[in-house]
Amino acid sequence: MTSIALVVPAARAREVKVLLEDGGFLAGKIRRVSGSGSCCIPTSLVGGSPTSTSTTASTSGNGNYGDDEDDGDGDANFDDEKERIFQRLGIQDGHGIAITTVTATCADTHSDRKTDPPENPLQAAITAFLTTNPPGDPTILSALLSTIPKRYTYTPPLLLLPSTAFSTPAWQTYLRSLPHELGQKFHSTLTTAVCKNATHLALLRPIPTQNNAIRAPKLTPLFGTFPRLLPPLQQPTRSDLDKALWTSTRQSGIVQIWAPGYTMFSRGNVKEKARILCFPPPTTGAGAGTGTGTKWVVDMYAGIGYFAFPYAKLGYRVLAWEINHWSVEGLLRGAGENGILAKVVSPQQDAQIAVEREGVLVFLEDNENAPARVAKMGEGVGEGIERVNLGLLPTSRGSWGGALRVLAERGGWVHVHENVGIGEIDVMTGEVVRAFEGLEKERGGRRGVVCEHVERVKTFAPGVMHCVFDIRIGGEGL
Template identity: 40%
Template sequence: MESPRSKPRPRKPPPQNPIEAAVRSWYFSSVSSPQPRLDELVAQAPKRWTVYEPMVLLPAGSFGAPAWRRLLSSGSLGERADGLWIQILAEISKRTGGTATTLTHLAVNEGIPAALHRSAAEERDRGGENEINDGRALDDNILRNPTGLRILHGDFGPASSSSSSSSSSSSSSDATPGPDDDDLERALWVSTRQNGIFQTWAPRWTMFSRGNIKEKARLLDFHGSNRTATATLENDDAWAVDLYAGIGYFTFSYAKLGMRVMCWELNPWSVEGLRRGARGNGWSVRVVKEENELALPMRELVSGGERIIVFLEDNKHAARRIEELSSPNILHVNCGLLPTSEASWKDAWDMAVRSESDETWLHLHENVGAADIDGRAKEIEQYFLDLAHEKSSQRTAHVDHTELVKTFAPGVWHCVFDLHTTRSSSIT
């Protein structure tokens, strides 16, 4: 006779998806008609989510299927939809180990506008017809505002900036009017940690790319794992330059490595996120945005010793400002704009040439078709060799590595080309 102990224990059923649990609970309490069927609603409900405390972000298309659209637009039942959103927040809060009130805001990320999915080659073929200012932004959405955010529940702050119609305090003609203190206070600020680095942003005003985590981690280990990188970070005068800073995506990686960072960003909401994020990580930060500050000599602007100095202005001023510093020790220049950062490459090269460091790395971001990556690397290398020849520069350049960060669209990769520039007595 078989011992009861030898019988295998039944496996516990997997935990129910919290969104499914919320849908079922809400359905039984709110839907009196058998149409639509519960199983149809569950099948068309989202299965995934991302938490950026205190917000839950659902993937594109969530609750947009035909059955859901009909249900949520039907009279009094549609008015009860808020109960569903609250239930979803409560269920996900339980799953994440918090209380039912931990997560308070719900939205759908309808994705990056289709125009941003064009490849770099397509942008070049278009001849820059949508270029803004000097071409540093190759899309109409120059500030990368989150135009696809669909708010379901919670107060995300004002839908427009109080000062949007007022003149900017910046002396630069390309400055963007920014939020006032009341706007900043009333806005919802969410946060996350990636690679141990705290980041925060206002989702109504600023995009966040979770997929950049791999590239951030690579930069953090750059001087440890890259055999070609001979420059050390022991000197406290080492600088990095970030020409498209955003909320500090890559700026913070350089800061964590111990470098000081000069960075440029046009979106005032992103600059505020960067400022808050820097403080949250314990780094000193100076924001240069007022007319009287922008007119100060660079020596004075960097003399305070802050880890991060961010300029709220177009990065077309960056090369000129860095030229004022004579020979700064610049180890990295990050050009992180998609679909291509090509318009800033000449300025990035000028910064490398001016650097007192024997080597400077340029990190050049582009969207490239999978079949064109090797060819694009050769084109980039030749572009910089030609620059060196034209200016009789005592530097040479080589694309040392191409990092495939993530797929951006079918057949298109977000690539980072690591251009290694070194002093050389002869340019070939």
């Protein structure tokens, strides 16, 4: 079998070594990689696809907070599994760390030593509990063992299981048969088996698709003290916000914070966040890396700052729209952790654009107001808007016209997020271009439209791909 090793910047070698030792994953001596300023650290992970996930992985299987199905490419660089491997090893910040296979020059190898695949802690804990507390009806034991959940998500302090966990008749019968205290012990055992510091356990139910404009998830608490959930559209008080359960993660060096009872999070978007960080920086203006430059991005669906933060880190200032109070609070908390200045504007307020101030200015209102807001800010802002991000799934079509209206007249890019059938991506590319051409004509404009690139972000569901269409509007040659 092939083992996995990490190529780590020398400055982080000790940090990663300690993490691997704590988790029991260190599998040999650390070797320096000649001429690279890096070290190679062997791990006990075998192959490229651990069955468990932690820190940022989503598991349930529906909506943008659901099961981000793997593409199945299985390339040698482990790109599709990179985030999961980091999470399994307890590495929350994988920035600058590469994954490779173990070679004789990279780690100690012993041809006579067999390495077993890493044990899934969730499965191990459940199996051990069933062994100690077998069902009263022994005929269902095999059914219980064959349907033990394999996947989970851990974002401190919350462990999330998919909606299908323990849903079979055998499991329902077994769990109902347990006395209350033993049932609590079952859930607490699972929670701490994954991480000793975990304090909460819940099932992640499919996101309601009807009457759910704020895209709120649905949790079923199993263990731990969960504050009472408010109705999704009820405006929270400061006390509500402070008492809520909050969780966080770090992706590509950026911290994101959210309340899992009210806001979705999809680990699969990490690929698009990393891509944004590799875009060319703003064309003019100071402040690269702080979000206080003179060029702007409009983020029509800001959420907790999923894409707003990468743009701010790139050097843009961001005008963001979001209607979920809980997401806006998460955005503010995350901005503070990332050293990004952020300010909220309510529907009753006028936006005061301070020079060299907020990296993210978030409007707590419907994005249909975006064109009017931008117009009131004057040409100094409007002509600086180079990019518009439309990060809503399954479709962002409702904001395409608004995106054209807020984009600088000289042109720029609209990044259109859509769910598309894998066999229909080329057709959809043409449809998006024609739609924007029609919308540009409707507004009396003459700017040309071209799709410069289609990014396949992740498999959203079987046969359905989350794509980002980079639509260039106007500019040289258009």
